[in-house]
Amino acid sequence: MFNLDKLTRENIQKLVPYSSARDEFSGEAKVFLDANENSLGSPLPKWYNRYPDPHQQQLKQVISTIKGIAAEHIFLGNGSDECIDLLFRCFCEPGKDNVVICPPTYGMYEVSANINDIEVRRAPLLDTFQLDLIHLENLVDADTKIIWLCSPNNPTGNSLNRQDVEAVLNNFNGIVVIDEAYVNFSRQKSFGQELPDYANLVVMQTFSKAWGLAGLRLGMAFASTAIINIMNKVKPPYNISQATQEIALQALENTGQVNDMIRELVDMREALAEVLAQAPGVETVYPSDANFLLVKIKEARKVYDFLLGKAIVVRDRSKVKLCEDCLRITVGTEKENTDLIEALQEWVETNVQEKVVEN
Numbered sequence: 314m315f316n317l318d319k320l321t322r323e324n325i326q327k328l329v330p331y332s333s334a335r336d337e338f339s340g341e342a343k344v345f346l347d348a349n350e351n352s353l354g355s356p357l358p359k360w361y362n363r364y365p366d367p368h369q370q371q372l373k374q375v376i377s378t379i380k381g382i383a384a385e386h387i388f389l390g391n392g393s394d395e396c397i398d399l400l401f402r403c404f405c406e407p408g409k410d411n412v413v414i415c416p417p418t419y420g421m422y423e424v425s426a427n428i429n430d431i432e433v434r435r436a437p438l439l440d441t442f443q444l445d446l447i448h449l450e451n452l453v454d455a456d457t458k459i460i461w462l463c464s465p466n467n468p469t470g471n472s473l474n475r476q477d478v479e480a481v482l483n484n485f486n487g488i489v490v491i492d493e494a495y496v497n498f499s500r501q502k503s504f505g506q507e508l509p510d511y512a513n514l515v516v517m518q519t520f521s522k523a524w525g526l527a528g529l530r531l532g533m534a535f536a537s538t539a540i541i542n543i544m545n546k547v548k549p550p551y552n553i554s555q556a557t558q559e560i561a562l563q564a565l566e567n568t569g570q571v572n573d574m575i576r577e578l579v580d581m582r583e584a585l586a587e588v589l590a591q592a593p594g595v596e597t598v599y600p601s602d603a604n605f606l607l608v609k610i611k612e613a614r615k616v617y618d619f620l621l622g623k624a625i626v627v628r629d630r631s632k633v634k635l636c637e638d639c640l641r642i643t644v645g646t647e648k649e650n651t652d653l654i655e656a657l658q659e660w661v662e663t664n665v666q667e668k669v670v671e672n
């Protein structure tokens with residue numbers, strides 16, 4: 314049975330959270346002398362002299378309307394990376410508990426675990442890049458608090474089979490995080506609508522990908538109110554700045570533009586995949602539900618270095634298990650994609666010439 318009290322660290326259950334000035338008074342007033350702000354103002358023409366809303370209520374309302382998820386099921390973090398760290402701090406006892414990850418996957422689950430002194434258990438993906446449910450189940454014990462799933466997965470680009478994810482949600486009594494950072498580029502339905510069915514589900518999304526706001530640092534976690542309340546207890550009081558809240562609200566008025574960008578990126582992803590698949594040296598372009606492609610290519614490291622020499626940076630994943638000889642390539646602008654293809658063409662020509670000279 315899922316028991317959130319049992320899952321939550323004892324010190325967090327007992328924690329009396331910080332009560333900010335904005336928590337203790339949130340009504341209308343003329344004079345604010347309660348938070349030791351600078352009453353004279355700031356060098357900016359805005360109200361940045363004031364602390365922001367610690368609960369980001371306006372922003373959550375708008376996100377709630379767009380996502381169809383009630384505001385009390387939404388947590389906002391300084392990037393999804395803050396949500397990841399907070400989940401460890403809320404539920405995993407350092408030096409005792411463990412979590413399961415399914416590599417190759419996003420690196421921060423493991424880094425955050427290490428920072429928090431939590432054991433990481435690995436159930437590598439199958440060579441189809443899908444979950445190995447049997448291995449996963451065998452790793453779980455009474456101290457397993459979180460299973461981290463990423464769909465679409467980074468760096469493989471594929472979505473996890475929905476039935477597999479449901480099997481994990483149904484059979485694991487700890488927390489199942491589904492990181493949907495790339496879900497907007499996929500035809501898969503978000504698990505956000507499944508919250509009423511799963512008390513153990515946490516869905517993470519971010520403004521860093523489809524929304525084009527990686528520089529803003531804004532991530533979302535959707536979960537039961539009980540889980541959200543625990544995360545709220547632990548977060549720093551003003552974790553989302555006034556500037557971030559304002560800019561995000563502006564961005565959220567432009568869903569049309571974001572949808573256009575998503576469509577364009579998906580079209581370019583498919584076009585780039587087709588061209589790359591024909592490029593000499595390319596062995597596999599893996600199907601992608603994200604805004605990047607995982608490409609198996611001969612002499613991946615050398616290709617990486619050659620591209621770097623042309624001032625084109627891709628991600629070398631060739632040392633990662635199951636991604637041997639692979640580069641991860643973000644879909645760029647039309648021009649950037651063309652530059653990449655031309656550089657790869659040049660690499661092949663230079664390489665062929667060098668081989669002829671060697672012979």
Ligand SMILES: Cc1ncc(COP(=O)(O)O)c(C=O)c1O
Nearest residue numbers: 392393394419467494519521532
């Ligand atoms: C799967 C996944 N989750 C989360 C993140 C980080 O998101 P954020 O920028 O919101 O911290 C990334 C960034 O690359 C990612 O690939």
